[in-house]
Amino acid sequence: MPTPELLSTRSARVAAARRLAKRNFRGKDRLFLAEGPQAVREAAGHRAGGSPTLVELFATVEAAERYADIIGAARDAGARVHLAAEEVIADISTTVTPQGLVGVCRFLDTPFEEILAARPKLVAVLAHVRDPGNAGTVLRCADAAGAEAVVLTDASVDLYNPKAVRASVGSHFHLPVAVGVPVERAVEELKEAGVRVLAADGAGDRDLDEELDKGTMGGPTAWVFGNEAWGLPEETRALADAVVRVPIHGKAESLNLATAAAVCLYASARAQRASGGCRSVTES
Numbered sequence: 001m002p003t004p005e006l007l008s009t010r011s012a013r014v015a016a017a018r019r020l021a022k023r024n025f026r027g028k029d030r031l032f033l034a035e036g037p038q039a040v041r042e043a044a045g046h047r048a049g050g051s052p053t054l055v056e057l058f059a060t061v062e063a064a065e066r067y068a069d070i071i072g073a074a075r076d077a078g079a080r081v082h083l084a085a086e087e088v089i090a091d092i093s094t095t096v097t098p099q100g101l102v103g104v105c106r107f108l109d110t111p112f113e114e115i116l117a118a119r120p121k122l123v124a125v126l127a128h129v130r131d132p133g134n135a136g137t138v139l140r141c142a143d144a145a146g147a148e149a150v151v152l153t154d155a156s157v158d159l160y161n162p163k164a165v166r167a168s169v170g171s172h173f174h175l176p177v178a179v180g181v182p183v184e185r186a187v188e189e190l191k192e193a194g195v196r197v198l199a200a201d202g203a204g205d206r207d208l209d210e211e212l213d214k215g216t217m218g219g220p221t222a223w224v225f226g227n228e229a230w231g232l233p234e235e236t237r238a239l240a241d242a243v244v245r246v247p248i249h250g251k252a253e254s255l256n257l258a259t260a261a262a263v264c265l266y267a268s269a270r271a272q273r274a275s276g277g278c279r280s281v282t283e284s
Contacts, residue, residue: 004061006084009091013082017058017092017104023158026107031055032160034103034172035093037067042170044073048108052077053173056104058084058092063100070101079103094162109159110176112151112186116193118176120148121278122268123195123222124261127183127236129156131228136167137258138225143171145265150175151222153183187224187239195220197240200264201232202254204245208267211244217271219278223264228257 006014019025020033034043034054043054057074061083064071074081092102115123124142129135135157142150152159159179165172187197200223211217224240226232237243246255246263255263272279 004083004085004088006058006082006088009088011088013056014058014084014088014092017056017102020104021094021162023161026158026160030107031104032107032165033092033094033162034105034165035095035101035162036099036166037070037101038170039165039172040101040103041070041073042173043103043105044070044077044079046108046173048106051106052079053105053108054079054103055106056080056082058082058089058102060084060086060089060100067101074103095166107160108172108177109179110149112178112181112189115149115151115176115178116189118148119193119220120195121220121272122147122265123149123151123190124265125151125153125183125186125190125222125224126156127153127224127232128227129225129257131257132157132161132163133167134228134257135159135161136164136171138261139164139168139177140171141258141262141265143168143174145262145269147175147265147269150177151181151186152177152179153186154180155183183224183236184239187222190222191241193220195222197222197224198264199224199226199232199237199240199243200246200260201226201237201243202245203231204243206242206244208244208246208264211242212267212271215271215276217268218274218276219272221268221272223261223268225257225261
């Protein structure tokens with residue numbers, strides 16, 4: 001069995017990776033951590049601007065043997081691979097129960113201008129979203145629904161927060177994400193690009209089911225989702241073309257952010273793929 005080469009948590013390499021748990025160091029180094037086999041596998045296969053996203057990988061001996069394919073993919077991508085003692089991985093990891101793989105990745109956010117230039121048909125805009133777990137889950141929902149992009153406004157959580165990265169389960173590496181965009185600019189420029197902007201809010205004056213029945217959901221659409229606790233402020237709702245609520249047919253008081261986002265995004269995805277929608281039925 002191979003011997004770990006990194007045995008001390010005081011190693012300079014370990015210290016450099018460990019500090020990426022803090023936002024200011026992530027921003028300074030433009031690097032973030034991806035933990036677990038799924039995230040590391042996606043990172044190893046991802047390239048941004050012609051450069052590999054995964055630059056370094058720390059693995060326990062057990063994980064390296066169990067996930068030999070991931071180790072191989074990381075090496076093929078040019079990443080430095082280090083076999084490390086379990087206590088070293090635990091020191092770098094931000095989880096209670098590390099899975100033995102921690103990758104160091106380059107930032108991969110996309111300029112908002114590039115997203116607009118691609119003429120997206122379905123976009124999720126996270127405005128004032130502060131909980132990293134919710135942000136990552138909405139990113140995962142947007143990916144699953146076939147959205148072309150996600151936009152995090154300047155009042156939202158850090159895209160590279162470890163909890164957000166874990167919650168996205170690899171979706172960080174699947175679709176373009178713009179960060180730090182003022183919500184006013186995001187809405188205005190999406191409208192100029194021919195995208196209908198809908199604000200999701202439980203107090204909306206329009207019902208999602210009724211919008212689907214009326215056939216208004218088939219065109220390019222951006223959904224704006226707000227803060228977990230207090231939703232969208234009035235000034236943000238006023239920017240949208242319409243404020244839409246997800247109907248509550250049972251006795252639940254409300255839906256949480258990620259669930260509401262999934263419902264809205266899938267409603268748009270289905271309408272866009274239906275006859276008369278902006279995507280063909282056979283488009284993937």
